[in-house]
Amino acid sequence: MAMNLVKLPTGKPNLQLRVSKGHYATSHSHINYYIDVTLTKFRLSEARAAAAELIRAYKSTTIVDTILCLDGTEVIGACMASELTKSGYANMNAHQTIYVVTPEHTTGSQLLFRENTAPMISGKHILVLAASVTTGYTVQGAIEAIRYYGGEAVGIAAIFASVDECAGYPVASIFDTHDLPDYETHDSHSCPWCKQGKKIDALVNSFGYSSL
DSSP: OOOOOEEEOOSSTTOOEEEEEEEEEOSSOEEEEEEEOHHHHHOHHHHHHHHHHHGGGTTTTOOOSEEEEOTTOHHHHHHHHHHHTOTTSOOTTTTOOOEEEOOEEOTTSOEEOOTTTGGGTTTOEEEEEEEEESSOHHHHHHHHHHHHTTOEEEEEEEEEESOSEETTEEEEEEEOTTTSTTOOEEOGGGOHHHHTTOOOOEEEETTEEEEO
């Protein structure tokens, strides 16, 4: 069943905020908005616009050697790397290469880097890129993996975030709760909608939704 998505005005050119209000379950929480980031992740024009928005926080102040892409954000990550290494920018990375890496996940959901990709983490300054940061569980796992493999996290970027900080790092996002002031997230055991007997509309994550 197709979800009824509504486009909200964002004031940001070439960037759309597509949402559906309801009762949705993620792997870590229950939320009242499904935020569809599919086109932002996979349509090149939107990915470029997202990258241009996100690099503002890092362009002139932060060394970035590697962009660690979570939630299928590799297209945005590649666009960010391209922007951060452009000549003409007063940035820390001009004319330097930047790695764009996707972690492998073990069956226990831990992040794994093989011998061929671990050198892109070890000793590197790493920007974590996620589709969304709400509970922060996924990003915290990424930060722990970066430390385990000898890297140094330098920031967190996301398309949508309901928090300003995660794992001790500020979160730079394109959209936040100012765009969705009635956004709510609850632990599954204390979900007010479940207590009211409201059924879950869909299981959702950054890759999409499965209606129930």
